[in-house]
Amino acid sequence: xxxxxxxxxxxxxxxxxxxxxxxxxxxxxxxxxxxxxxxxxxxxxxxxxxxxxxxxxxxxxxxxxxxxxxxxxxxxxxxxxxxxxxxxxxxxxxxxxxxxxxxxxxxxxxxxxxxxxxxxxxxxxxxxxxxxxxxxxxxxxxxxxxxxxxxxxxxxxxxxxxxx
Numbered sequence: 001x002x003x004x005x006x007x008x009x010x011x012x013x014x015x016x017x018x019x020x021x022x023x024x025x026x027x028x029x030x031x032x033x034x035x036x037x038x039x040x041x042x043x044x045x046x047x048x049x050x051x052x053x054x055x056x057x058x059x060x061x062x063x064x065x066x067x068x069x070x071x072x073x074x075x076x077x078x079x080x081x082x083x084x085x086x087x088x089x090x091x092x093x094x095x096x097x098x099x100x101x102x103x104x105x106x107x108x109x110x111x112x113x114x115x116x117x118x119x120x121x122x123x124x125x126x127x128x129x130x131x132x133x134x135x136x137x138x139x140x141x142x143x144x145x146x147x148x149x150x151x152x153x154x155x156x157x158x159x160x161x162x163x164x
Contacts, residue, residue, distance in 0.1 A: 057083075114154040122159065123150055
């Protein structure tokens with residue numbers, strides 16, 4: 001029962017200088033324990049990541065200051081300001097972005113003509129779009145070629161079309 005790790009797992013372990021345990025000697029409970037420990041270690045690294053990044057940025061600023069002759073503190077403050085702005089805009093974008101959801105149904109009208117009494121406009125459903133017709137004399141409407149969204153208050157009507 002010689003169970004082997006995949007090539008990608010072995011490659012990753014070699015890259016990280018990690019000794020993989022013998023798969024025949026490990027049981028499910030031990031595997032779950034190992035995964036939980038790895039997850040906890042990952043969380044610690046994520047928490048410390050901000051401090052490490054700040055130190056890394058300081059080192060970069062000092063190096064830039066040495067090469068260009070500029071003030072390291074001024075460069076560091078500009079980099080921090082840029083990073084904070086990026087973070088702020090990322091959070092704002094997440095807040096202001098409308099919630100996306102998959103399309104679960106499409107309503108296709110069964111009738112051809114609809115009337116919006118508030119705007120006094122007639123809507124003709126033609127090939128998947130609504131074309132608006134404006135009222136110009138009593139019960140006479142004229143098409144003016146505007147494609148519109150059907151208002152919620154529109155009601156189905158019977159229409160007699162004339163050539164004039």
